[in-house]
Amino acid sequence: xxxxxxxxxxxxxxxxxxxxxxxxxxxxxxxxxxxxxxxxxxxxxxxxxxxxxxxxxxxxxxxxxxxxxxxxxxxxxxxxxxxxxxxxxxxxxxxxxxxxxxxxxxxxxxxxxxxxxxxxxxxxxxxxxxxxxxxxxxxxxxxxxxxxxxxxxxxxxxxxxxxxxxxxxxxxxxxxxxxxxxxxxxxxxxxxxxxxxxxxxxxxxxxxxxxxxxxxxxxxxxxxxxxxxxxxxxx
Amino acid sequence: xxxxxxxxxxxxxxxxxxxxxxxxxxxxxxxxxxxxxxxxxxxxxxxxxxxxxxxxxxxxxxxxxxxxxxxxxxxxxxxxxxxxxxxxxxxxxxxxxxxxxxxxxxxxxxxxxxxxxxxxxxxxxxxxxxxxxxxxxxxxxxxxxxxxxxxxxxxxxxxxxxxxxxxxxxxxxxxxxxxxxxxxxxxxxxxxxxxxxxxxxxxxxxxxxxxxxxxxxxxxxxxxxxxxxxxxxxx
Numbered sequence: 001x002x003x004x005x006x007x008x009x010x011x012x013x014x015x016x017x018x019x020x021x022x023x024x025x026x027x028x029x030x031x032x033x034x035x036x037x038x039x040x041x042x043x044x045x046x047x048x049x050x051x052x053x054x055x056x057x058x059x060x061x062x063x064x065x066x067x068x069x070x071x072x073x074x075x076x077x078x079x080x081x082x083x084x085x086x087x088x089x090x091x092x093x094x095x096x097x098x099x100x101x102x103x104x105x106x107x108x109x110x111x112x113x114x115x116x117x118x119x120x121x122x123x124x125x126x127x128x129x130x131x132x133x134x135x136x137x138x139x140x141x142x143x144x145x146x147x148x149x150x151x152x153x154x155x156x157x158x159x160x161x162x163x164x165x166x167x168x169x170x171x172x173x174x175x176x177x178x179x180x181x182x183x184x185x186x187x188x189x190x191x192x193x194x195x196x197x198x199x200x201x202x203x204x205x206x207x208x209x210x211x212x213x214x215x216x217x218x219x220x221x222x223x224x225x226x227x228x229x230x231x232x233x234x235x
Numbered sequence: 236x237x238x239x240x241x242x243x244x245x246x247x248x249x250x251x252x253x254x255x256x257x258x259x260x261x262x263x264x265x266x267x268x269x270x271x272x273x274x275x276x277x278x279x280x281x282x283x284x285x286x287x288x289x290x291x292x293x294x295x296x297x298x299x300x301x302x303x304x305x306x307x308x309x310x311x312x313x314x315x316x317x318x319x320x321x322x323x324x325x326x327x328x329x330x331x332x333x334x335x336x337x338x339x340x341x342x343x344x345x346x347x348x349x350x351x352x353x354x355x356x357x358x359x360x361x362x363x364x365x366x367x368x369x370x371x372x373x374x375x376x377x378x379x380x381x382x383x384x385x386x387x388x389x390x391x392x393x394x395x396x397x398x399x400x401x402x403x404x405x406x407x408x409x410x411x412x413x414x415x416x417x418x419x420x421x422x423x424x425x426x427x428x429x430x431x432x433x434x435x436x437x438x439x440x441x442x443x444x445x446x447x448x449x450x451x452x453x454x455x456x457x458x459x460x461x462x463x464x465x466x467x468x469x470x
């Protein structure tokens with residue numbers, strides 16, 4: 001392709017990994033051990049939906065920056081209270097926060113990354129998950145990135161423009177040679193505002209099989225079916 | 236083994252890569268294009284020897300922090316002048332700075348890292364090279380790390396204790412569960428002072444076949460023949 005891409009950075013929660021089935025499974029297992037019953041996919045969805053307001057609160061300066069693990073923990077406490085699951089103990093709650101370190105990859109993602117590893121394009125994560133989370137997650141899920149980058153390194157969260165610009169600076173590429181890959185239009189729009197190129201990868205199953213399909217965003221540089229297709233386009 | 240190691244961080248220049256033959260080859264190629272003759276291994280050695288004083292100058296506060304590429308460039312200018320090689324042009328000098336992004340791995344290093352990738356131990360670089368340098372180098376050299384960490388992320392250089400402690404914090408491991416792997420006793424001694432465990436890997440060819448063999452350091456937690464042996468010990 002003709003965009004002259006030298007490096008590509010990837011959203012992880014949703015774009016490369018199926019957080020919903022992974023987290024639902026761990027919630028159900030922890031709940032089962034505690035003798036609790038609940039609509040576990042709904043608990044997982046509520047936990048994930050609490051994410052955006054928590055980020056906005058940090059990015060607006062309303063609450064100070066905290067690592068994602070801590071945000072996940074306080075969101076989990078609120079969601080469990082909301083679903084009447086207060087009986088879940090401390091150890092289980094800490095374990096559930098680590099569920100986000102063990103997310104499963106979407107089936108195409110490992111092979112797509114291997115193809116990109118064999119190309120000239122440098123690949124890196126660019127996630128709101130911390131460096132430790134991402135190192136564990138990518139190792140366990142078989143996601144071969146050339147580099148692990150996290151919003152943590154900018155002391156902020158996406159969609160703060162500083163996060164995208166930090167990635168370009170650390171990777172030593174001009175922003176227009178850096179491609180942001182995500183299934184979330186707002187992530188891509190924020191990246192584009194800082195001068196990055198953008199690739200949209202649809203993940204229709206992100207919110208489960210019954211979720212309404214999302215329309216692809218209009219203003220992206222390219223759309224790929226999945227990560228294998230993306231590798232083909234960039235090769 | 237019984238050290239309870241959860242993650243291992245690796246020195247790169249010397250420990251994982253043969254900087255001397257790589258840089259000598261690029262110096263000879265650039266010099267040849269410019270019609271210059273010199274004892275190229277000696278030029279490479281002089282360039283590398285200028286490294287420690289440059290770091291000490293930064294760490295003592297005498298000169299401000301600059302990325303390693305910039306340090307490499309000003310050291311190169313001095314070394315070329317010293318060897319009467321001023322005729323080497325700007326483009327070649329910039330290219331030679333990038334020679335450090337393209338170092339060859341020692342023969343055992345790729346396989347050793349693959350073995351560690353299949354273990355529970357998280358692996359990361361911990362080098363004075365920048366993130367962009369390390370991402371390119373590890374990709375080209377076939378060095379599969381789970382994470383790329385650089386002293387650049389602490390805005391400093393090894394052996395500043397902040398660099399080792401930053402690695403433990405970002406990887407979310409206690410310092411005593413983190414192993415520093417290096418062929419340089421001073422790197423290991425500085426890591427040990429911050430509470431990290433240490434592994435010495437001898438690289439008798441680092442300074443070429445005629446260099447005097449170095450004695451292994453006394454105060455390390457383990458000594459491995461090479462990275463494959465290290466993987467076996469940690470498994």
